[in-house]
Amino acid sequence: MEAVLSVEELHKAYRTRLGGPRRQALSGLSFTVPRNSVVGLLGPNGAGKTTTLKCVMGLVRPDAGKVSLFGRDGDAVEARRRVGFLPEQPYFDLYLTPRKLLHYYGRLSGMGASSARSRISYLLNLVGMEDDADLTMDKFSKGMLQRIGLAQALLAEPELLILDEPSSGLDPLGKLEMRDVLKSLGTGGTTILLSSHQLSEIEEICDRVIIIHRGREVASGRLDELLEEKGDCEVLLAEPAPGATSGLPSSASWAEDSGGKRLTVSREELSAALTALIESGASIAEVRSRRLSLEEFFVRRIGKTGWEVEE
Amino acid sequence: MTAVAAFAWSVLQDALHRKVFYAILAFSLLLMLLIPMLPSASVGVQVDLLREAALGLTSIMAFLLAVIMASTIIPGELGRRTLYNTLSRPVRRWQYYLGKFIGIMAVVAIALLVSLVVLLILVGAKFGTFNPGLAKAIFTIFLEAMVLASVAMLASVYLSPLVCILLAGLFYVACHVKGDFLYRAMTDSTNHALLRGLSGFLYYILPNLERMNINETIAHSERVFRVGAGELVLLSAIALVFSAIFIALGAYLFERRDL
Known part of the structure; x- marks a missing residue:
């Protein structure tokens, strides 16, 4: 798939004060944004999301690495003519x-x-x-x-829309409207790169995500592929079965949410678990591969790393 | 050039919405109107006194406007983060820099034109004379303001407005004393070699802004020295060359600055 934005080995360090240590904001970040995709850029505070977007928009000069927009250098005026940008908390005269x-x-x-x-x-x-x-x-x-910020970003009918925390400051209704606008733009063929802390927003709007931490990519890909828990399956019961817990394999565990009671079990022990459930008289509604929420996935990927300061 | 013109226009629009522009202009004009009430010298020199004091006031007003605006535009837009929306568009940073500079000079030009009209009316009403020669002094004030604005704007790429204003003030003083103080410091063999070297360096790189100060000559109706078109062209060339150097340097630094 053709990439409208390509970021290669981006490095950027900031000096927090004159003569002070340099804080590494980006450490060899690379990713691509394919045409007609809606991509979420995720990361904890200080991960380098805003610096990345500023590098893409030419507001910050990377120490090393390359940004390409529509196959051209990121600084090219002709390339930037095709991009709309909404900075975090836009300010105007x-x-x-x-x-x-x-x-x-x-x-x-x-x-x-x-x-x-x-x-x-x-x-x-x-x-x-x-x-x-x-x-x-x-x-x-x-x-x-x-809202004015979004309007200015869309002004020149951009093919690539880059948004930094677009729902920041909006009330719940405004957030819903923003999501609707973004969804409709995505459906209409606009490529969107969206940085947000709101995982539910990303999960609802985006079809791909890039998770960065300490200035590096820690995960990226299609959302449905990333969230699929390949080793585990979920069994949903049509109705509660009181005796359904006996005889279940060791990897099985019950969970309950708004969708009802679910049994999570490893793929290897799925047959044994189904047999035990049927024998206990449970009525099975659905068997599917277990899918993580984006929040679960995010916490799993980010929870392993620390902070980095380059002297 | 559309982007440069748009940036220049935005400065003009912004200035016309700011009270400080009107305050500086009004204060200067008010003082100008009060000059006739000064305890005058002999009757014969009253008109010269009025013209000289008014041109001095106009100079201060123009330099203040130019330096304050040039020192605050970039830091202000950075602080308010309005630059992000502007420079993420298909424009070059030098276009922004040049456009803003042109806008500043357009504001200074408007203020100077208003001052000129008021001064012509004042001299005409008080003494019944029409002095189109005053326009020459106003023009050289504009040239000097242009050099000062280009210096202040260059400094504002990295420094705070207050530091820029102070630097522009120092520059102004150094450029006015270069012909006298710096020259003597450079040539006096009793001075330390370092002082002589520094004075010589500044003497040769700084513009001689005192040469652009023709207020006194114009105030005295060019009786001693006539300011011809050739002199004005030369002064324009000096101001343009120095401003162009400072603008090019400022745009170069601004191009590399992280926002």
Whole structure:
């Protein structure tokens, strides 16, 4: 699959103060974002997510490594014309109105006045800000500014949309609307790279994830493949069976959630477990490969590593 | 050039929304209007006194505007993080840098034009004379403000606004004393070799801004020395060359700066 964004062996260290130690933010990070995918960039605080996105957008110069956008150097203006970016907590000149701000960004993006006008009206409508389009932004809430941030990122109809914590500051309804917009953009063919702490948001929107920690990739791939627990199976009962616990193999364990009571068992002992359940009179609704939640997967991958400071 | 023009326009728009722009301009104009109330010398020199004091005030106003704006734009946009939205667009950083500089000079030009009009009206109303020659002094004030702004903006790529303003102030002083103080320090054999070397270095690399100060000449109706077109072209060339050097250096550093 063609990669619209390719990051190779990216290194970046920051000096926290003059003469102080250098903190390694990125340590040889590599990944690709395939066309038409919605990719979540995950990692704990300080993992290097924002630095990665800033390197991609040319806001930070990597110490080593390479960023390619659409097969060109990441700094190329022609490549960046095809990218939309929403920084974490976007800030604007608040004396401007959303419409004037978007016209300014439209000029910087090389848009003509008439095409910008119609595009801006469409986007203000899309993010639910058409009624406030001609008010100065100094009285806007964080959520309203975030919506304007999304509108500016979408202004030049980008093929690749890069979002840093897009739901930050939004109320629950705003978060839902943001997810709907992103899902519809993803379905419409826009490639999205999304950094977020909200694992549920990533799980709902993204089809791929890249997990980074201490500036390195620790896992990446299709979400459904990563979350599939290859060694284990789950057995779902149609209705509770009181005697179903006897005779189960040693690897079997029960769990209960909103979906009902589930038995987790290793693939090798699945036949023995099914036999025991049927003999105890249990009614089996479904047998499937066990799937981790993204949170479980994330904790498993991140829980093994520590911090790194380069003197 | 669309991006450069858009950046320049954004500075103009921003300045017109800031109270500090109007405050500096209004304070300067108010002081200008108060000059006729100064205890005057002989009647014959009143008009010269008015012109000289008004041009001095205008110089201070223009230099303050230029240096304050040039010192605060980049650190301000970095602090507010508005740069992220701007520079993630298909624009070059040098376009941003140059556009902002042009915008600053456009604001200074507007302020100077307003001052010129007020001064012409004031001199005309008080003494019944029309002094188009004042425009020459206003033009050289603009040139000097341009050099100062380019220095302050270069410093602002890495330094805080206050440090930039102080550096621009030091630069201003050094460039005005170079012809006298620095030259003497460089040529006086009784001085320490290091002092002579440093003075000589500064003497040869700094522009002579005192040469751009034609306020006194213009205030006295160019009776002693006439400022011709050739002199203005030369001063423009000096200001443009030095500003271009500082802008190129600033844009180069800004290109490499992490945001």
